[in-house]
Amino acid sequence: MDRDPYSEGVLPAKQLRSQRRRRAILDAANRLVEGLGYERMKMEDIAAEANSSVGTLYQRFRDKDGLLDALVGERLARMAERVDREITLEALGGGDRRHAIRCVTALIVEFFRDNPGFVRAVVARHLGEKEAFSPLRPLAQKTVSRAWEIYGRLWPEEANEAVRARFRFGFQIVLSTCSNAVLNRPGPILIDDPVMPDMLADTVLAVMNSGTLPIDRATIAPVPAGGGSGET
Amino acid sequence: MDRDPYSEGVLPAKQLRSQRRRRAILDAANRLVEGLGYERMKMEDIAAEANSSVGTLYQRFRDKDGLLDALVGERLARMAERVDREITLEALGGGDRRHAIRCVTALIVEFFRDNPGFVRAVVARHLGEKEAFSPLRPLAQKTVSRAWEIYGRLWPEEANEAVRARFRFGFQIVLSTCSNAVLNRPGPILIDDPVMPDMLADTVLAVMNSGTLPIDRATIAPVPAGGGSGET
Structure with a gap:
């Protein structure tokens, strides 16, 4: 701060x-x-x-873990502020659907790309605590839920449950791919490639446009009560 | 064994x-x-x-880590055998492209779904060793490279670099999504949902069919020399 x-x-x-x-x-x-x-x-x-x-x-x-807690709190709060500042009607509304989705994938890619050590530390500690929620989860939920809210205002004809389910699944894939790229760095997916936000935006669009995806089910868990700062 | x-x-x-x-x-x-x-x-x-x-x-x-080494070696060897046994011309060739891809996504989903504790242990230890390759990587490479080899024999008209790049990217997304689902269990993606292999197969197909994906670049790293048991 x-x-x-x-x-x-x-x-x-x-x-x-x-x-x-x-x-x-x-x-x-x-x-x-x-x-x-x-x-x-x-x-x-x-x-x-x-x-x-x-x-x-x-x-x-208290100790190194106590210091990590302070870093986590601070870094996530700062990132949440960026989400509020950069995922806006103005920013996403300047072009077509691809532009809107690319604004969000770019922000997600940037977060993982610029904080690999932090992400690794948070996931490593989280893995020691079986079944605990990752501290990154509320931020991920906030990002996707805010993006969906704005997307639905920009394209109200798509603001229904079926599109929302594809939107959420598409962004879960983006988050998973970025997270995995950082955990397995250097891995097969090069998160530093400047074309990555485009590729992931096109992947989300491909998922959303795919008529065959049977996303009318419980494949995406409902957001747990008190599990985050909003729905994804 | x-x-x-x-x-x-x-x-x-x-x-x-x-x-x-x-x-x-x-x-x-x-x-x-x-x-x-x-x-x-x-x-x-x-x-x-x-x-x-x-x-x-x-x-x-030697100690608990030595025991984990033995478990890792054994479990990965067993899974590699399953890949050879189940990703075959016969199994993948019984239907359309979606059927072929679904055979592979089903095997990947099953591996992560049935071995969550193992995957968490391997990733947790890997995170303590900065820049080391995950021991899961050679298995992932073997799976995708074998799947591509057979896909190319079944649909030789698609056996070119552009389709291969989309195929690899699609399966990296599948692997990332399954891995992340297990690391964040219970997370938003429910890997236990029986529809998951279908959803991921459709996602790979959507990525492969998406003409706009700019996968003519270095976004997927070349397979490092000695980094695994084959190319993805």
Whole structure:
């Protein structure tokens, strides 16, 4: 979160220093998660990168997992703000259906492409907790549900359950493909290829246009109560 | 591997008992990986499940990770045999293109659906080793390359690079979707739904039939030298 200079100005000097220290630690940890990887990163590395001491780190964060919690909260909140800012009627409405869908696939590709270390860390920890929901899930739900809401306003003749089911399935495929590309990096799917948002947009369109897809069933789970910030 | 009764019969009694003990341990570990989960499973649990002692386990396996290595080797070898047995000219050739592709998506769905604990364990360990190839990758490559080889024999008019690129991309999406469904279980994609092989087959067909997909590029990485048992 970028500090508001005004609110910083009215903080007592000590609290201001403490906030800046926390910011420096989180920024250092962010860099190391992407550079070194979460598993290899030690509290000592973060302290060195943040020009801080290990003691100072432990004053603010229980342990490395506690630090990851703070990173997850911050990174997901920031991404949720981008979803609100970039998936809008104006942005998606400037062209045809392909343009609208490509706006969304581009945002998803960018998120996974720019945060591979973070995604790997979140999934690795999630795998240790059987049956727990991935912390990425509410963000994915928010993205797809917001995209569908706007798509339905732009093309109201398609705003029905059958199209919605194909739309959701198409974007689940996009999310899965991007996630898998990052988990298996370097893998067969090159998420860095600039053509990727186009390819995935065309895949979503192909899924939506395919009359034979039997998506009138429970293949996509209903959104669990309290499981996220909205329906996909 | 199922024991050949004849070859078992000619083994010295001590060696035979030792092989049976090893088999019982691996079977017990397999059950616990799926039931309890790899992270939670302890060597003590495996010993109890196998009616064995912890000491016996450590005589045969370095540690839990060594046991996982043995499980991975065995499970992937068994699955590779199934790929050779079930992805054949006879099986895929009995109908139209959709039938052929559905044979392959059904096998992939079944593998992920029946081995969720195993897949989670393999991916979790792989994530701790940055940039290492997933041990699942050679099997995925073998499956898709064998499927393509047979598809090309059945429909030689389509056996060109452009169709092959779409075929590979389509199956990467299938593999990603199934993997992600298992890693995020219970997730939005219900891999247990019996309609899933059809849906994914139709998705591959939609990708292959989509004329606009710009798959004339490097979006799918070339198969690395020595990276697997064949090209996808």
